Amino acid sequence: MTQPSGRQLHVVEGLMLLLLASAMVGPASAMDFSLSGFGTLGAARSTDESAQFVRDLSHPDGLTEQWSLNTDSVLGLQADLNIRPEWSATLQAVSHYRPDGGFEPEITWAFLGFDPNPSWSLRAGRLGIEFYMLADSRLVGYSYLTVRPPVDYYGTLPFSYVDGMDISATWPFAGGLLRGKLYGGLSREQSPWDQLQFDMSESLLLGGYLDYQKGPWQVRLGQTSVRFANDLPLEDFYAALPEATADELRVKDHWSHFSSLGIVYDAGPLQTQLMLSKTFNEHGTFEDTWSGYLVLGYRVQDWTPFVGVSAAKSAPADLQYAIPGYTDAYQSNFHTDQGTYFIGTRWDFRPGMALKAQVDVIRGDPSSTFLYRWENEEWDGSMTVFSLSWNFVF
Amino acid sequence: MGWIHDGLQSFLELRLLAPAMCTDGSFRPLIATLLLLVALQAYADGPVVVVMSAASGVDRLTREEVVNIFLGRFRQLPNGQSALPVDQPRDPGLFSDFYGQLVDKTPAEIRSYWSRLRFSGKTAPPEQAPSEQEMLQFLASNPGSLGYLRAGQQPAQVKVVFNLGD
Numbered sequence: 001m002t003q004p005s006g007r008q009l010h011v012v013e014g015l016m017l018l019l020l021a022s023a024m025v026g027p028a029s030a031m032d033f034s035l036s037g038f039g040t041l042g043a044a045r046s047t048d049e050s051a052q053f054v055r056d057l058s059h060p061d062g063l064t065e066q067w068s069l070n071t072d073s074v075l076g077l078q079a080d081l082n083i084r085p086e087w088s089a090t091l092q093a094v095s096h097y098r099p100d101g102g103f104e105p106e107i108t109w110a111f112l113g114f115d116p117n118p119s120w121s122l123r124a125g126r127l128g129i130e131f132y133m134l135a136d137s138r139l140v141g142y143s144y145l146t147v148r149p150p151v152d153y154y155g156t157l158p159f160s161y162v163d164g165m166d167i168s169a170t171w172p173f174a175g176g177l178l179r180g181k182l183y184g185g186l187s188r189e190q191s192p193w194d195q196l197q198f199d200m201s202e203s204l205l206l207g208g209y210l211d212y213q214k215g216p217w218q219v220r221l222g223q224t225s226v227r228f229a230n231d232l233p234l235e236d237f238y239a240a241l242p243e244a245t246a247d248e249l250r251v252k253d254h255w256s257h258f259s260s261l262g263i264v265y266d267a268g269p270l271q272t273q274l275m276l277s278k279t280f281n282e283h284g285t286f287e288d289t290w291s292g293y294l295v296l297g298y299r300v301q302d303w304t305p306f307v308g309v310s311a312a313k314s315a316p317a318d319l320q321y322a323i324p325g326y327t328d329a330y331q332s333n334f335h336t337d338q339g340t341y342f343i344g345t346r347w348d349f350r351p352g353m354a355l356k357a358q359v360d361v362i363r364g365d366p367s368s369t370f371l372y373r374w375e376n377e378e379w380d381g382s383m384t385v386f387s388l389s390w391n392f393v394f
Numbered sequence: 395m396g397w398i399h400d401g402l403q404s405f406l407e408l409r410l411l412a413p414a415m416c417t418d419g420s421f422r423p424l425i426a427t428l429l430l431l432v433a434l435q436a437y438a439d440g441p442v443v444v445v446m447s448a449a450s451g452v453d454r455l456t457r458e459e460v461v462n463i464f465l466g467r468f469r470q471l472p473n474g475q476s477a478l479p480v481d482q483p484r485d486p487g488l489f490s491d492f493y494g495q496l497v498d499k500t501p502a503e504i505r506s507y508w509s510r511l512r513f514s515g516k517t518a519p520p521e522q523a524p525s526e527q528e529m530l531q532f533l534a535s536n537p538g539s540l541g542y543l544r545a546g547q548q549p550a551q552v553k554v555v556f557n558l559g560d
Contacts (some may be wrong), residue, residue, distance in 0.1 A: 118469045
C-alpha cells in the first residue's frame with residue numbers, strides 16, 4: 001500500500017512549505033500563519049438490516065442495527081497563510097470514511113487565493129465544489145444544525161473537490177449583495193460500486209451560481225455540469241448488450257446536469273433553509289431526479305431544536321434500444337423514491353463544541369435503492385435512523 | 395434607546411417564563427431573581443459602538459455595512475477603501491454583546507458561521523485583538539480598520555461610526 005503513505009507525505013510536504021514560506025517572509029510584514037481544525041465523532045444506527053443507509057455515495061457500506069462510528073466521524077486539519085491584503089494559501093487534510101473502507105487522510109483543499117479588491121476573488125488548486133449551497137462544507141459538522149446534510153438532497157453527490165479554479169465577485173445591489181461565482185476543474189475521486197470502484201478521476205466539472213443576500217434573506221440559483229471520464233465498472237454487462245443499447249447506457253463522455261435553488265431565512269434565533277434541485281442526464285444510467293429539503297431551527301439559549309423534511313424522486317430514461325428484462329433491471333439500480341422526516345437538537349454546551357441528536361424517519365418505495373448499499377429482497381423502502389454526534393472546532 | 399427596550403423585553407420574557415420553569419413554588423422568587431440578574435448583566439454595560447480611527451475619512455456606516463464587514467460578506471467602506479474588522483474575543487461580554495446587538499446571534503453561532511467559511515477556504519474572520527489597547531493601536535496604524543467598544547468609553551483618537559443602540 002504505497003497510496004496512503006504517499007498521501008500523508010503530501011500533507012507533510014505542504015505544511016512544511018507553508019511554514020517555510022511564513023518563516024522567510026518574517027513577522028514584520030502583514031502576514032499570518034494559522035493552524036486550525038474540525039471534527040465530528042458520530043455514532044448512528046438504523047432499524048433495518050435489509051439495506052444500509054449511507055451518508056453519501058462515497059461510502060462503500062452504511063448503517064445496520066449496530067451502532068457505527070463510520071458514517072459521520074471526521075477529522076480535519078487546516079493550515080492558512082494570509083499575506084495581507086491580497087494573497088492567501090490554504091491546505092486542508094481530512095480523514096473520514098473513504099470509498100475503500102479506510103480512513104487514510106486525503107487533501108481536500110490546497111489552493112492559492114488572490115483577492116485584488118473587496119469585490120473579486122480568484123482561487124486555483126484543489127477546491128471544494130459548491131455543487132449546491134453549503135455543499136463545500138458538508139464535512140464540517142460544527143458549521144450546521146443537523147447531524148449530517150439531508151441525505152435525500154446531498155447523498156447522490158460523491159464529488160467533494162476538484163483540481164481547478166474558481167472566480168467570484170460581489171457587488172452591492174438594491175440594498176443587498178449580489179454575488180456570482182464560476183468554477184471548473186477535474187475530479188480526482190471514486191465512488192464504490194458493489195465490490196468495485198467507479199473511477200471519477202479526470203471527470204470535468206463546470207458550474208456557477210448567482211446569489212442575492214439582503215437582510216435575513218439569501219437566495220441562490222446554481223448550475224453544475226459533470227462530464228464523466230470513465231464508465232461504471234460494468235464492462236462485462238455492457239459488452240454482452242447490443243452496441244446501440246450499451247452506448248445509451250455508458251456514462252463516459254456524457255454529461256449530467258444539476259440545477260438548484262436555495263432559499264435561506266436566518267434572523268436571530270430562527271434559521272430556515274429550503275433547497276430544491278433537478279438533475280438531468282444525457283445518458284440512460286443515472287436517473288433524472290427531483291429533490292429538496294426544508295429545515296427549521298429555533299435557538300433557545302444554548303439549545304437549537306430543529307425539524308425538517310426532505311425528499312427525492314427519480315425517473316428512468318426512456319431508452320431507444322431497451323431490452324426488457326435487462327436494461328430495466330439495470331436502470332432500477334439508480335432509482336430513488338423516498339421522503340424523510342427528521343427531528344433533533346443541537347446543544348452548544350461549551351465554546352467550540354456542540355452535541356447533536358437526531359432521528360430520521362424514512363418512508364419510501366421498495367424500489368428506492370440508489371441511496372443505499374447492500375439492499376436485499378426484504379427491503380421495503382422504510383427505516384428509522386438514530387444519530388448522535390460530538391462536533392468541535394479548534 | 396433600543397437597548398433599554400431590548401433589556402426590558404428580555405427581563406419581561408424571563409419573568410414570565412420563570413413560574414413555568416419550576417414546579418416547586420418556594421424556589422420561584424429565587425429563580426426569578428437569578429434570571430433577572432442574568433438579564434440585567436447582559437445589558438449592564440450598555441450598547442456597543444463601532445469605532446474607526448479619527449483619520450479614517452469615514453463618518454458614518456449603516457447597520458448593513460457593519461454586518462457585511464464583520465461577517466465578511468463585503469469588506470468595502472463607502473469611500474471604496476477595503477475594510478478590516480477587528481474582534482476582541484478575550485472580552486467575552488463585549489464580544490457577545492456586539493454580535494447580540496448587531497445580528498442577534500450568540501458567540502457559538504458566530505463561531506459556527508466562521509467555521510463554515512474558514513473550512514471552505516473563503517473569507518477570513520476579523521483580526522483578533524488581545525485587548526482594547528491593541529485594538530486601538532491597530533486602528534491607528536490601519537486607516538480602513540474598524541473595532542468596537544462600550545458606548546461612552548471611546549478615547550479621542552477614534553470616532554463612533556455606528557451605535558448599535560440606535
